Amino acid sequence: MPGFEYFGDLERKEVQDVLDTGVLMRYGFDGMRNGHWKAKSLEKELQEQLHVKHVQLVSNGTAAVTSALAIAGVGAGDEVIMPCFTFVASFEAIMMLGAIPILVDIDDTLTLDPEAVKAAITNKTKAVMPVHMCGSMANLDALKAICDHNNLLLIEDACQAIGGTYKGKYLGTYGDVGCFSFDFVKTITCGEGGAVITNNSIYAKNADHFSDHGHDHMGNDRGAESHPFLGYNFRISELNAAVGLAQARRLKEFLGLQKKYYTIIRQALSKIPEVTFRTVPEGGEESYAFLNFYLPNLEITTKVASAFKTSGVDVCFHYYNNNWHYIREWQHLKDLKTLYPIPREVKEGLHYLKTKQFKKSDHYIGRNISCLIKLSWTEAQVKERARLMVKAINENL
Numbered sequence: 513m514p515g516f517e518y519f520g521d522l523e524r525k526e527v528q529d530v531l532d533t534g535v536l537m538r539y540g541f542d543g544m545r546n547g548h549w550k551a552k553s554l555e556k557e558l559q560e561q562l563h564v565k566h567v568q569l570v571s572n573g574t575a576a577v578t579s580a581l582a583i584a585g586v587g588a589g590d591e592v593i594m595p596c597f598t599f600v601a602s603f604e605a606i607m608m609l610g611a612i613p614i615l616v617d618i619d620d621t622l623t624l625d626p627e628a629v630k631a632a633i634t635n636k637t638k639a640v641m642p643v644h645m646c647g648s649m650a651n652l653d654a655l656k657a658i659c660d661h662n663n664l665l666l667i668e669d670a671c672q673a674i675g676g677t678y679k680g681k682y683l684g685t686y687g688d689v690g691c692f693s694f695d696f697v698k699t700i701t702c703g704e705g706g707a708v709i710t711n712n713s714i715y716a717k718n719a720d721h722f723s724d725h726g727h728d729h730m731g732n733d734r735g736a737e738s739h740p741f742l743g744y745n746f747r748i749s750e751l752n753a754a755v756g757l758a759q760a761r762r763l764k765e766f767l768g769l770q771k772k773y774y775t776i777i778r779q780a781l782s783k784i785p786e787v788t789f790r791t792v793p794e795g796g797e798e799s800y801a802f803l804n805f806y807l808p809n810l811e812i813t814t815k816v817a818s819a820f821k822t823s824g825v826d827v828c829f830h831y832y833n834n835n836w837h838y839i840r841e842w843q844h845l846k847d848l849k850t851l852y853p854i855p856r857e858v859k860e861g862l863h864y865l866k867t868k869q870f871k872k873s874d875h876y877i878g879r880n881i882s883c884l885i886k887l888s889w890t891e892a893q894v895k896e897r898a899r900l901m902v903k904a905i906n907e908n909l
């Protein structure tokens with residue numbers, strides 16, 4: 513991550529095509545658009561690269577998660593099991609549908625703990641939503657077995673892990689539906705954008721209609737289209753899709769760079785016996801968007817994180833006290849601070865958060881440092897960074 517560091521002529525050309533025709537919308541205006549269909553082309557590009565049958569672009573990753581749940585029938589009063597280490601979008605998307613997010617512990621993969629998922633299943637549970645945080649995945653075989661046994665949907669939030677694989681499949685293509693974000697800091701960016709991906713043709717059709725007010729997209733008179741069901745406007749614009757199209761064509765190049773820099777830093781840190789690395793489930797390969805490692809305890813981790821800052825090692829995160837990614841700082845969720853009244857069943861369904869402890873997650877997040885791998889570094893800079901990291905860790909053990 514992130515692709516924005518490589519914004520250049522390829523992106524400019526795709527955007528210019530759209531500006532030249534003036535058709536900023538992804539649907540219709542066939543005559544004016546001079547053959548340019550950026551959203552459609554990006555969908556096709558992703559289908560081919562990720563070996564998935566259907567891709568529906570949407571306006572952002574949060575809309576992708578909302579749509580993924582909606583198209584599979586998750587709604588009012590349904591419980592969705594999700595990890596307590598993720599991005600706030602996960603519970604926002606669930607609650608937008610009137611469903612109830614059930615937050616559970618993570619394990620040393622930094623993603624959903626299958627045992628915690630099992631323990632959280634009730635007769636209201638409808639879906640399990642692992643979030644492949646920081647470039648690596650949950651134990652998808654274990655989660656799939658739980659889902660199959662309990663007749664639950666498996667929805668993958670792969671927003672931070674595009675290009676990672678599990679047992680030969682790209683992340684996002686293993687479960688019933690997968691989600692990506694192409695916001696400004698993700699591995700490939702549209703500026704703002706997202707995608708819902710699936711091999712299920714009914715869900716795909718639902719996604720196509722749902723993200724455009726329920727339009728059925730039949731015929732070539734948009735005004736005459738019918739609405740088989742209600743939808744929203746989660747459309748992406750052609751301008752955003754144009755940027756993403758250029759970026760998606762460079763995904764392999766971005767992944768190669770991430771792997772190269774990740775490996776240099778990892779090899780350097782491996783020489784320190786006290787450093788251990790995040791577990792990657794057997795059969796999985798990370799996207800290398802981040803390098804995640806553990807230190808012996810919370811105190812040392814806190815010290816090392818601040819030593820990184822003072823020695824100029826940026827983009828390394830100790831998520832324990834982070835507002836965006838970890839349950840400890842989500843007071844607005846625990847207090848249910850909303851601008852408007854929310855459904856009673858969601859309110860009651862979230863009562864457990866006032867007292868629930870996440871000891872196992874605290875244990876891992878407290879000791880974890882997550883370092884973003886940037887594409888714009890030079891190899892010499894990466895080596896110097898690795899040296900500074902080793903020094904900062906050794907000085908604080």
Ligand SMILES: *Cc1c(COP(=O)(O)O)cnc(C)c1O
Nearest residue numbers: 572573574599601671672693695
């Ligand atoms: C970025 C992100 C999202 C939401 O994406 P936006 O495009 O910013 O709305 C959802 N889930 C995860 C894990 C993310 O990192």
